[in-house]
Amino acid sequence: MSAPEDDFNRIDKLLNPEAVAVVGASNTKGKVGNIIFEGLRRSKARLYAVNPHEEVISGHKSYAQIEDLPGRVDVAVITVRAEQAVDIAEQCGRKAIDNLIIVAGGFSEAGEPGKVLEARLKAIPAGYGSRILGPNSLGVFVPENSFDTIFVEHGDRALSEGGGIAFISQSGSVGVEALGLASNTGFPLRAFIGLGNKIDLGELDFLTYFGADHKTDCIALYVENVEQGRRFLEEARQVSRRKPVIALKAGRTPTGASAVSSHTGKLAGSDRVVSGAFRQYGIQRAFDDEELCDAAKTLSYLPPATGNRVAVITGAGGFGVMCADYIETDHPRARLRMAELSDRTLARIREKAPPFASCHNPVDLTAAMTNEMFVHALRALLRDDEVDVVICITFFAPHAITDTLIDLMARAIRNSGKPVIVFTEYGPFTDTYLKEFYKKGMIGFPSLTRTVRAARFLVERGRILTALKGQS
Amino acid sequence: MSAPEDDFNRIDKLLNPEAVAVVGASNTKGKVGNIIFEGLRRSKARLYAVNPHEEVISGHKSYAQIEDLPGRVDVAVITVRAEQAVDIAEQCGRKAIDNLIIVAGGFSEAGEPGKVLEARLKAIPAGYGSRILGPNSLGVFVPENSFDTIFVEHGDRALSEGGGIAFISQSGSVGVEALGLASNTGFPLRAFIGLGNKIDLGELDFLTYFGADHKTDCIALYVENVEQGRRFLEEARQVSRRKPVIALKAGRTPTGASAVSSHTGKLAGSDRVVSGAFRQYGIQRAFDDEELCDAAKTLSYLPPATGNRVAVITGAGGFGVMCADYIETDHPRARLRMAELSDRTLARIREKAPPFASCHNPVDLTAAMTNEMFVHALRALLRDDEVDVVICITFFAPHAITDTLIDLMARAIRNSGKPVIVFTEYGPFTDTYLKEFYKKGMIGFPSLTRTVRAARFLVERGRILTALKGQS
Numbered sequence: 008m009s010a011p012e013d014d015f016n017r018i019d020k021l022l023n024p025e026a027v028a029v030v031g032a033s034n035t036k037g038k039v040g041n042i043i044f045e046g047l048r049r050s051k052a053r054l055y056a057v058n059p060h061e062e063v064i065s066g067h068k069s070y071a072q073i074e075d076l077p078g079r080v081d082v083a084v085i086t087v088r089a090e091q092a093v094d095i096a097e098q099c100g101r102k103a104i105d106n107l108i109i110v111a112g113g114f115s116e117a118g119e120p121g122k123v124l125e126a127r128l129k130a131i132p133a134g135y136g137s138r139i140l141g142p143n144s145l146g147v148f149v150p151e152n153s154f155d156t157i158f159v160e161h162g163d164r165a166l167s168e169g170g171g172i173a174f175i176s177q178s179g180s181v182g183v184e185a186l187g188l189a190s191n192t193g194f195p196l197r198a199f200i201g202l203g204n205k206i207d208l209g210e211l212d213f214l215t216y217f218g219a220d221h222k223t224d225c226i227a228l229y230v231e232n233v234e235q236g237r238r239f240l241e242e243a244r245q246v247s248r249r250k251p252v253i254a255l256k257a258g259r260t261p262t263g264a265s266a267v268s269s270h271t272g273k274l275a276g277s278d279r280v281v282s283g284a285f286r287q288y289g290i291q292r293a294f295d296d297e298e299l300c301d302a303a304k305t306l307s308y309l310p311p312a313t314g315n316r317v318a319v320i321t322g323a324g325g326f327g328v329m330c331a332d333y334i335e336t337d338h339p340r341a342r343l344r345m346a347e348l349s350d351r352t353l354a355r356i357r358e359k360a361p362p363f364a365s366c367h368n369p370v371d372l373t374a375a376m377t378n379e380m381f382v383h384a385l386r387a388l389l390r391d392d393e394v395d396v397v398i399c400i401t402f403f404a405p406h407a408i409t410d411t412l413i414d415l416m417a418r419a420i421r422n423s424g425k426p427v428i429v430f431t432e433y434g435p436f437t438d439t440y441l442k443e444f445y446k447k448g449m450i451g452f453p454s455l456t457r458t459v460r461a462a463r464f465l466v467e468r469g470r471i472l473t474a475l476k477g478q479s
Numbered sequence: 480m481s482a483p484e485d486d487f488n489r490i491d492k493l494l495n496p497e498a499v500a501v502v503g504a505s506n507t508k509g510k511v512g513n514i515i516f517e518g519l520r521r522s523k524a525r526l527y528a529v530n531p532h533e534e535v536i537s538g539h540k541s542y543a544q545i546e547d548l549p550g551r552v553d554v555a556v557i558t559v560r561a562e563q564a565v566d567i568a569e570q571c572g573r574k575a576i577d578n579l580i581i582v583a584g585g586f587s588e589a590g591e592p593g594k595v596l597e598a599r600l601k602a603i604p605a606g607y608g609s610r611i612l613g614p615n616s617l618g619v620f621v622p623e624n625s626f627d628t629i630f631v632e633h634g635d636r637a638l639s640e641g642g643g644i645a646f647i648s649q650s651g652s653v654g655v656e657a658l659g660l661a662s663n664t665g666f667p668l669r670a671f672i673g674l675g676n677k678i679d680l681g682e683l684d685f686l687t688y689f690g691a692d693h694k695t696d697c698i699a700l701y702v703e704n705v706e707q708g709r710r711f712l713e714e715a716r717q718v719s720r721r722k723p724v725i726a727l728k729a730g731r732t733p734t735g736a737s738a739v740s741s742h743t744g745k746l747a748g749s750d751r752v753v754s755g756a757f758r759q760y761g762i763q764r765a766f767d768d769e770e771l772c773d774a775a776k777t778l779s780y781l782p783p784a785t786g787n788r789v790a791v792i793t794g795a796g797g798f799g800v801m802c803a804d805y806i807e808t809d810h811p812r813a814r815l816r817m818a819e820l821s822d823r824t825l826a827r828i829r830e831k832a833p834p835f836a837s838c839h840n841p842v843d844l845t846a847a848m849t850n851e852m853f854v855h856a857l858r859a860l861l862r863d864d865e866v867d868v869v870i871c872i873t874f875f876a877p878h879a880i881t882d883t884l885i886d887l888m889a890r891a892i893r894n895s896g897k898p899v900i901v902f903t904e905y906g907p908f909t910d911t912y913l914k915e916f917y918k919k920g921m922i923g924f925p926s927l928t929r930t931v932r933a934a935r936f937l938v939e940r941g942r943i944l945t946a947l948k949g950q951s
Contacts, residue, residue: 037878112845116796117835159876178797179846183876184904191909231800257800260807262817266800266841295801296904297926324588325650328703328729328738329767335732345734363589369738373584374651404631404655406509432656432768454769 011215017138018208018216021106022149022198024052024081028104030073030095031086032056032064039110039158040086043146047084049153055080073098082106084146084156089113092142093127100135107131108156109141114204116143129206140208145179145201148186151222157199159183170195171224171307173217175210177202181229181255181296188300191438193445195307197223202230211239218246225307227299228254231267233281240288247289248475251306251468255293256281289471291464298460301452305461308450309426311468314395316346317459318388319369321400322376322408326430326455327369330398333459341466343459345369346394355387377407382415389423395469396462397427401451403440410443417447426465430458483687489610490680490688493578494621494670496524496553500576502545502567503558504528504536511582511630512558515618519556521625527552545570554578556618556628561585564614565599572607579603580628581613586676588615597678604679612680617651617673620658623694629671631655642667643696643779645689647682649674653701653727653768660772663910665917667779669695674702683711690718697779699771700726703739705753712760719761720947723778723940727765728753761943763936770932773924777933780922781898783941786867788818789934790860791841793872794848794880798902798927799841802870805931813938815931817841818866827859849879854887861895867941868934869899873923875912882915889919898937902930 027047033040044064047054056064059071070076073083073095083099085092089111099107114125131137140147146156150169159179172195176182179201188194197220200213210230217223226246233239233256243252258267259278285292291306293299317334321327334343345368348356356366361375370384381401388397399416402408420427429451431440437453444451452458499519505512516536519526528536531543542548545555545567555571557564561583571579586597603609612619618628622641631651644667648654651673660666669692672685682702689695698718705711705728715724730739731750757764763778765771789806793799806815817840820828828838833847842860844852853873860869871888874880892899901923903912909925916923924930 112847113835121835176797178795178800180795180874180876180904181797181801187904187909229797231797255801257797257804259804262807262840263800263804265839266796266803266837266843295805295927296798297928323650323652324738325648325653325701325703325729326768328650328735329653329727331738332729332731332735333767335734363585363593365738368734371738375584402652404652432652432659437659455767456769 014212015216015219017105018212020081021138021140022147022154023152024106024154026053026055026078026080028055028057028073028076028080028083029086030057030083032058032069034061034064042158043084043086043110043156046155046157050155051152052154053078073102076102080104082108084108084110086110086158089121089124089142093124096128096131096137096139100131100137103135104137107137107139108144108146109139109203110144110146110158112143114142116204125204125206132207138207140200141203142206144203145176145182147201148196148199150196157183157201169197171197171222172303173197173200173213173220173223173226174303175200175202175213175226176229177205177231178229179203184296184300192441194300194304205234209234211235211242214239214242214246214252218242218249224250225303226250226252227303228252229257229296229299230254231257240284243290244288244475247471251291252289253291253293253299253302253306254285255296255299256285289475291467291471297457301457301461302464305428305450305464306468308448309428309465310424311472312395312426312462312465313469315341315343315466316394317343317396317398317462318346318348318391318394319398319400320372320381320384320388321369322372322374322381322405323400323402324371324373326400327371329455330400330430330459331369333455334462338463341463341470343462343466346391348388349391349393352387352391356384359383374405375407376405378409378412378415381408381412382419385416385427386419389419389425389427395425396465397425398458398462399427399429401429401431403431403436413443413447417449420449426462428452428458428461430455486684487688487691489577490684492553493610493612494619494626495624496578496626498525498527498550498552500527500529500545500548500552500555501558502529502555504530504541506533506536514630515556515558515582515628518627518629522627523624524626525550545574548574552576554580556580556582558582558630561593561596561614565596568600568603568609568611572603572609575607576609579609579611580616580618581611581675582616582618582630584615586614588676597676601678610679612672613675614678616675617648617654619673620668620671622668629655629658629673641669643669643694644775645669645672645685645692645695645698646775647672647674647685647698648701649677649682649703650701651675656768656772664913666772666776677706681706683707683714686711686714686718686724690714690721696722697775698722698724699775700724701729701768701771702726703729712756715762716760716947719943723763724761725763725765725771725774725778726757727768727771728757761947763939763943769929773929773933774936777900777922777936778940780920781900781937782896783944784867784898784934784937785941787813787815787938788866789815789868789870790818790820790863790866791870791872792844792853792856792860793841794844794846794853794877795872795874796843796845798872799843801927802872802902802931803841805927806934810935813935813942815934815938818863820860821863821865824859824863828856831855846877847879848877850881850884850887853880853884854891857888857899858891861891861897861899867897868937869897870930870934871899871901873901873903875903875908885915885919889921892921898934900924900930900933902927
């Protein structure tokens, strides 16, 4: 077994290669080998096309085979079909290419002939030292260096400017959803990893890598089965002392588990065992793709909550009522409660509130509120020691509320050390507003449920940190 | 007390007036009296401006006072401040105007002086026979005749082409959210009613009206307190034999209930009592604004489910697994289960499925699927007697899936009599796709949780219909 630094450096090369070969690169629009090759032209890596049937691909010389490549290659992306992919992978092994990304499906998930192919593939790491991501992998995407091998449409790349979330997904489509989110409302992505069939590199390798990577501040996983469960949990406990780890473990129910078996050829573990183990080892659990993405975004961008007392500001009484209802409804993740505001805070809010406003929590400034009133109340709540999280119900419908409010809020929140979550209602301009909030360092959601749920993740994270401190 | 037909006709005039006066109409952009007057110019009603300080408003003669109006007026929209609104309302009463919509806040929700004003307002219906909507009402909107008195931005009116949902909301902002939804992804709105402080017309009046209105196929209510609780429940039971009634009752928790009191000056009832009563009288319950809108859209557009067996088709295995998990997770609204497909259905699906597909439920056609394969499987599921609801996980990322799929699906579903719900993932083009589905008579959501929740509403509705049949 190799030393931890070697493993770190190897995966580092997979994500930041100097030279990449695309086997099956193509000039035919829409073909996987074309999409990947075109996508990689934006990266800083030296790029090689391998395809015996072409002379030139997008202005690059096309090599007939791997062994013809003139220089050292860090990553080979193998885009050909399963039957050919195994031979190509062996050629890559002989060429001493460190990392192979195998895109094709049709292996163990596809019945007996696929299983035979997969067994051959599995022998390559031991035989040649090459590490394999996949097969059946959606690829990897690292915004920082524009290294993108994802072969399906995944939103506007320009909006994925990078951030702290490592998103590791056994399912390709769940990963694409996170990337769609990124382009709609902003998502601070450090890297996306499509695990696929995990015959070699798996969630444990990437958990370890991103746990040590100082540019990663949050790790989100979608998994259908966990390999090396005990080591995974131990590693997660170590990592979650430093940064949040959130996992969606699909296959929770009998039919879900049997669908995992059809999908991946693997058996899913008992859900109750998973749930207990996750809790004990500091892993936060999500139950669908939207929740996973929301939680990752929140935990990456906002500080953990030091307590469970939530204050709400709104100009729309009805939403204040519903929000209080949601906050006080019991939930297994974390029990929240509505903060009781100190007399001093109440007096401060009243200084600038409209005469009819209700200054108790939820603070209802009514439709007569202005930007200044809103931010004044927000500052008062941020200064109150009885408040751990603030939820801002921020509409842009009242006449006196303008887009400047976003800047004013950002300024008020900066350096407060407290998490603030914004709800802005679902309408034609919502995503634009949410993206504006995001660009200014704030997180917002277009649904009250999702907003309150985000607060629960922050409170849960605060508790995990306290619990881990108590452990050796 | 007036006869039911009189009440029906009176509200009918409120929503389909021949002549409308706007008191406080204004030429000043951004003023409430300007927004409402401009909005009403699109309607078919004869329009009068009332404002003593103007000669002409948007090309219409401005009358100094109500009594100067030359003809009969069905609805007066009173946009002036609370202090003046009461006098104006009395003048409207003397002029025998049937219906008054009072927009101003600053009544009972705003402390003692407001309570005095509200008491005076309350005397008007008995004194003059005029009915009052409000005060503090967001107004009404009836897409069919472009009658729109809503005074805040509420999305693209052109997209609210009309449909069967009567949306009755005590809170203005919750109503605006539903209208935002309408313009983003389609929402079949029959009418929106902003109840406001409900000093006269309330949820019971509109429940009765829309219950009898043959163009309404679903009634959605947001309420913070219910007046005349017993009569409301009895009426709801009658109405829900004919069409679904969904209610969001806010103020469920102690702090939520106390926030209701600040917001409306009313006390909210015990939540457990509400919950039990709703269930007994056939009212379906929603817990936030998004759920209320989703449920209304689903119940208006799709037939109820005759059982709880759900089939899923996908090209993305991971989403199939998560969807099965969600379906089989217990939920108080309705227990769902994954349908067991008959051998005949399995054989039919296999006829055209890709070789690696998993044809059991969830049916995973893999990324190799085509439009034709998808629709072939959908038809097989719709024909299977063991299937009550179909969920289609429909991505447009696979190469062979094109926009034509939407037409093919619509054709397959038409006349099947079974509800089909679509999930399409959240990305930059999602809303456009969801609107396309909507235009072709289908309902879709950008979240798996919301998709499965929609199925639960249909199953719950099926059970309510069965239960009501059993009652006298």
